[in-house]
Every structure is written in structure tokens, then in C-alpha cells.
Amino acid sequence: MFAENKLTEDMAEIQAFLRAERAKSLTEAEWRFRMRGYGYNLRRTEAGVEVARLPQNQLVGIFAI
Known part of the structure; x- marks a missing residue:
């Protein structure tokens, strides 16, 4: 995905980038919303924050x- 305007x-x-x-x-919540705009889905877990690529998640x- 894109980070700093490059794939x-x-x-x-x-x-x-995160x-x-x-x-x-x-x-x-604002951070997660912003990241969705860049194509990332963030979900907090015990290990940290899972980073998934959208739309396939x-x-x-x-x-x-």
C-alpha cells in the first residue's frame, strides 16, 4: 500500500508512516479513520496493532x- 506517497x-x-x-x-479513533483513508485497517490486539490492507482486509x- 501507500506510505509517504509511494507504494x-x-x-x-x-x-x-503510521x-x-x-x-x-x-x-x-481519528488515527484509525485517517489510516482507512490511506487504505489501511488498524485493529488493536494484545500483541499491538494489526495492520491490514483494504479493501481485502x-x-x-x-x-x-
Whole structure:
């Protein structure tokens, strides 16, 4: 999916993008909403935040906060 305006499958780049976008958001709900706009679905689990690609909801990886 897209991170920083380029197509990537690299989880490190996606995590950097998620961190930057989280810093711009006031709440976690706003952050999740923003990420849906970029094509990512975020779901909090015990292991961290699952990152899935939309619209297939295909798991990309787990983002430990």
C-alpha cells in the first residue's frame, strides 16, 4: 500500500508512516479513520496493532506501539 506517497510492502516504512500519522492525530479513533483513508485497517490486539490492507482486509503485519 501507500506510505509517504509511494507504494510499499516494507513493514518498516509502513510503521514509520503510521507513527508520523499518529503524531498528527488527537485521538486513536481519528488515527484509525485517517489510516482507512490511506487504505489501511488498524485493529488493536494484545500483541499491538494489526495492520491490514483494504479493501481485502489482508493482514500486512503487527505494529507494536
